[in-house]
Amino acid sequence: DAKTTQPPSMDCAEGRAANLPCNHSTISGNEYVYWYRQIHSQGPQYIIHGLKNNETNEMASLIITEDRKSSTLILPHATLRDTAVYYCIVVPMNTGFQKLVFGTGTRLLVSP
Amino acid sequence: DTEVTQTPKHLVMGMTNKKSLKCEQHMGHRAMYWYKQKAKKPPELMFVYSYEKLSINESVPSRFSPECPNSSLLNLHLHALQPEDSALYLCASSHYTGGSYEQYFGPGTRLTVT
Numbered sequence: 001d002a003k004t005t006q007p008p009s010m011d012c013a014e015g016r017a018a019n020l021p022c023n024h025s026t027i028s029g030n031e032y033v034y035w036y037r038q039i040h041s042q043g044p045q046y047i048i049h050g051l052k053n054n055e056t057n058e059m060a061s062l063i064i065t066e067d068r069k070s071s072t073l074i075l076p077h078a079t080l081r082d083t084a085v086y087y088c089i090v091v092p093m094n095t096g097f098q099k100l101v102f103g104t105g106t107r108l109l110v111s112p
Numbered sequence: 113d114t115e116v117t118q119t120p121k122h123l124v125m126g127m128t129n130k131k132s133l134k135c136e137q138h139m140g141h142r143a144m145y146w147y148k149q150k151a152k153k154p155p156e157l158m159f160v161y162s163y164e165k166l167s168i169n170e171s172v173p174s175r176f177s178p179e180c181p182n183s184s185l186l187n188l189h190l191h192a193l194q195p196e197d198s199a200l201y202l203c204a205s206s207h208y209t210g211g212s213y214e215q216y217f218g219p220g221t222r223l224t225v226t
Binding site: 032034036038042043044045046049085087091094096097098099100101102103104105 | 116143145154155156157160162163167168202204206208212213214215216217218219220
């Protein structure tokens with residue numbers, strides 16, 4: 001069962017920052033926040049993850065609130081190729097494998 | 113090489129056929145996964161293999177039979193499927209490093225059951 005809530009859709013102008021929110025109010029202390037995206041007709045792609053600190057990589061930044069009940073994925077300069085469904089997933093720590101339970105995600109449309 | 117390959121890309125099969133989907137990775141990952149994705153829905157986990165042993169079966173009907181012959185290869189054997197089994201079947205692999213995972217997904221096999 002998905003433990004996250006995301007808006008069903010968002011729009012963003014090309015070149016602007018895209019801020020995608022996610023609520024995970026029931027997250028427990030040993031659970032990470034992971035973000036994946038799925039571009040049309042492709043397999044999902046890992047973006048970023050975090051436990052409690054803010055994280056940044058070459059694709060995006062992840063801001064997690066201090067109480068860990070919500071987070072925001074930031075694409076700093078959205079391009080048309082960032083149009084995709086973005087999934088925020090809460091995942092328990094496990095050393096053997098990772099069980100991903102996808103929610104309905106946010107469909108981001110980047111327009112010229 | 114950070115690629116997960118899946119064959120075939122498309123498959124059409126009748127309800128009495130037996131077919132197999134194949135997934136391969138050469139990243140040294142020891143966990144491999146099968147997901148099913150219906151149109152306009154999110155992926156749903158079907159099976160997880162960890163170190164070539166079946167770790168999770170999400171109550172998948174027995175007409176789907178997974179197999180992990182070695183650490184690089186994952187198969188999904190299909191038999192007596194129903195039209196409602198038509199979907200995109202995704203394979204993924206992952207490795208645990210430094211307290212985190214990153215699952216790599218293949219492009220999927222689009223299955224149509226007639």
